[in-house]
Amino acid sequence: MARRSLLTGDERRRLFEPPVTDREVARCYTFSAEDLEWIEARHGASNQLGVAVQMALLRHPGFGWRLGETVPAAVLRFLADQVRVAPLALDDYARRPQTRLTHVRQLHDRLGLRPFNRTDLRHAVQTASAAARSTDKGGPIVEALISELRRQRIILPPAETLERIGLAGRAQARRNAADDLLASITLSQFERIDQLLINDPTLRKSPLAWLREIPESPSAASMAGIIERLTYVRAIAIDPAITSSIHEHRFEQYAREGAVAPAFLLSGYSVGRRRATVVAQLIFLESRLSDAAVDMFDKMVGSLFAKGRRGRERKYQASSREVSQIMRLFSGVIGAVDQARVDGGDVLDRIDAQVGWWKVLAAKPKVDALAALAIEDPLVSAADRYGALRRFVPTFLEHMRFRAGTGGAPLLKALEILRDLNLSGRREIPDDAPLPFASKHWKALVKPIGGPINRRLYETAVAATLRDRLRSGDVWIEGSRSYKRFADYLLPKDEVAAEAETLPVNVEMGAYLAERAGLLDQRLAVFSRRLAKDDLVGVTLKGEELSVTPVKANAPDEARSLDRAIDALLPRVRITELLREVDALTGFSSMFRELRSGKVHDNPSCILAAVLADATNLGLERMANASQGVTYAQLAWTQSWYLSEENYKAALARIIEVHHAQPFARH
Structure with missing residues (x-):
């Protein structure tokens, strides 16, 4: 069986082998004056270079000079230059094994190092486990392990041992994360979680696979499907707050894995890992389904107004013949009025003689209809599709938990009224119902002076207003990820002070503004002096008008020719x-x-x-x-x-x- 691997080949070379670039070699292997004095106290050039190699490799990567290991040429040249001996002197080093062992012991004492032993194993695994709380990637885990061993002045064990410790730490971190995530889950919840992976004859698939299949086409059936799935997830009652018990990256790892792993693969996991993965997926699905419901609501409300607009356009097109007839009639009326003005005759008699009063009066209903069509508000045309709105809005309002700031209270009250009406079956909107619409015209349409509130217009206007407020963030949804409260996107208040200390600016507002104001005054003074001396290229002051000449591209023809030549070579x-x-x-x-x-x-x-x-x-x-x-x-x-x-x-x-x-x- 192949050995389990934690690191890639590139990661092993980076962590376990000496560097080869000049900059990294100089950074890792430059000796201090005290180091060189101690090295030069060794007898003979070969011993000096050999002990220099030992010291360098004990410091980085930290294994020391292992038997059979070839020192990279770049490292050897750099060390030999510092010790002022020829690189070939290393060939004569440690012909007696005892010499090498003596130097190793001396270096351990000088550098304060000791070998790794079995008593260090437990702490090493704990270190790797702590690093693996936030990642499954081997590189960061082994880096953290190496850093801790160096901090404790411990010589690194073989690379294979480090990888095995990293694997053990990662496995421990996975178990701990699963235990922490599942700590508050009840037995009844575990039963429902386990059932998600068992095929359901009515669904013809596992419930988990069904939950993942989120409808996308905008329709009332799709909205119902999303709400049905959301209700199913909420019934399991997983508290999203349990995500704070593990590292954010570890939770995201569980959620991503749960989003793609089929039920048969999850069934092969250990019990803890399987349940933790499904729990993370359920928490993720609740927010994703909430977002999908809002997106569907947004599309369908927008579709009502778009279809209303297209309906008005079709009416315009269909009335073109009537408009033409009315325009000809109106032209005849204007002609009759003008003729009466010229010859001094009676205007009404002339209109009756040339056009006919009966034609003018017969055209009035058509004129009124066309005038009403021209000024018809989009709200009215959208409300004409009220039946379509009723097929999805009540379901959406019933299952979403809306929140808003103080300014959104009227809209939340309007939503509550609509919910109550839907549950009770009553049709009349209370006279004191809020009108949370930005448009005064909508308010006048919904509630005419002295008249009752129009239910169709009211519900359509509330849906459109809710759509706009969700888009702007003035209203948010509990359990959503894309439509959550704006403050939730910011750092928690208790973390702001610590983060502010790391910023390279003065975090005291008054001092910061005073500092920036002083800098602005200083630069404006310099600008004013140079402007007065006409010392600014392309900038002039004419009276009270500041003129800035636009900067033009100044690429020489030779550069353009070279650019074309290089492009032709590719x-x-x-x-x-x-x-x-x-x-x-x-x-x-x-x-x-x-x-x-x-x-x-x-x-x-x-x-x-x-x-x-x-x-x-x-x-x-x-x-x-x-x-x-x-x-x-x-x-x-x-x-x-x-x-x-x-x-x-x-x-x-x-x-x-x-x-x-x-x-x-x-x-």
Whole structure:
């Protein structure tokens, strides 16, 4: 069986091997004057260089000079230059093993170091476990372990031992996180959680798979489906506050894993890990379903107004013939009035003679209808689809928990009134119901002077106002992630003071403003003096008008020619070939680790194809059809388990790291 691995090859080289770049070699292996004096006290050039190598490697990476280990040429040259001996002198070092052991003991005493032993194992695992509270990635875990051993002046054990300790610490952190997350879950809740992974004959799938299938098309049926799922999740009654019992990143790890792992795979987990993953998914699903319900409400209310607008436009188009007839009639009336003015005849008689009063009077209903259509408010046309609104708004209002600041109290009261009417079956809106609409015209339409409140217009206007307030953040939803209170996006108050201390500015408001005002006065004084001397290029003062000449592009023709020449030299390559070449140079595909185990994908082509599908919006099916040796199922699995924001950041960091190692990066 292959040995379980915690680190990638790149991470092992970075953590366990001496550096090779000049800057890193100088940073890690520059001796102090006292070090050099102690080294030069050794007898002979070979002993001096040998003990220098021992000291350097004890300090970094921290293992010491292991038997059979070859010292990198860059490190050896740098150490030899400091000791002022030839690098070849190392070949004669420690021909007697006792000499090397003596130097090792002397260095341990001088540096205050001691070897790692079994009594250190427990603390080392605890250190790795503490580091793994927030991540499953091996690099940060082993880095924290190495830092703690160095702090305690302990020589690092073999690299394999460090990895095994890291694996043990990560496993312990996973168990602890699961226990902490599940500490307040009751037996009845555990029963419902376990049932989520068992196929339901009525659903023809597991309840967890059904919960994940969130309807997206805007319709009353979709809204009902979302609310049904939200009600199911809320019935399990998992308190979202339990997420504070574990690290935020660990919870996100559980939630991401629960979002993609099929029920059969979750069933193979240990009991604690399986339940913790499902609990995290339920908490995540409650907020996601709440967001989906609000998004659906937003789309459907917007659709009512859009359809009302299109209905008015169709009426305009359908009335074009009537408008033409009325315009011709009106033209005849104007002609008759003008003729009466010229010859001094009676206007009404002339209109009757030339146009006919009966035609004018017969056109009045059409004129009134067209005038009403022209000034019809969007609220009225949206309310014409009141039946469609009633199919989703009552359900939405019943199951959402709205909150607002003081200014949103009238809207919350209006929502409460609509809920009560829906539950009681009453139709009349109370006369004292609030009108929380920004438009005065809407208020006049909804409640005419001396008349009752129009139920259709009122409910439509409240829905539209709620939509706008949710968008602006004036109203928020309990349990939502995208529509939560604005203050929840900010740092908690008890953490502000500590974070403010780390800022490179004066956090005392008065002192900060005084400092900035003084700096502004100083710079304005300099600006005024230079302006008075006409010492500012492109800036002039004419009377009280300050004129600033726009800066124009000043690229010389030679630069443009060089740009075109360089562009012509670049070969035209296929994006797939370029992506594969960059991966061969940087190994960025190895940064895409499996969400569950942290392993590298055994087929880098799947990673590259999935990344390309993400980047081009080509879609997995079309990408699979365009790729050789990669199926749709493989791409779907890769996208779910390997492509995450965290892995994208790690891959980008890897590419940047390789860029910085290139010679041109020095310029």
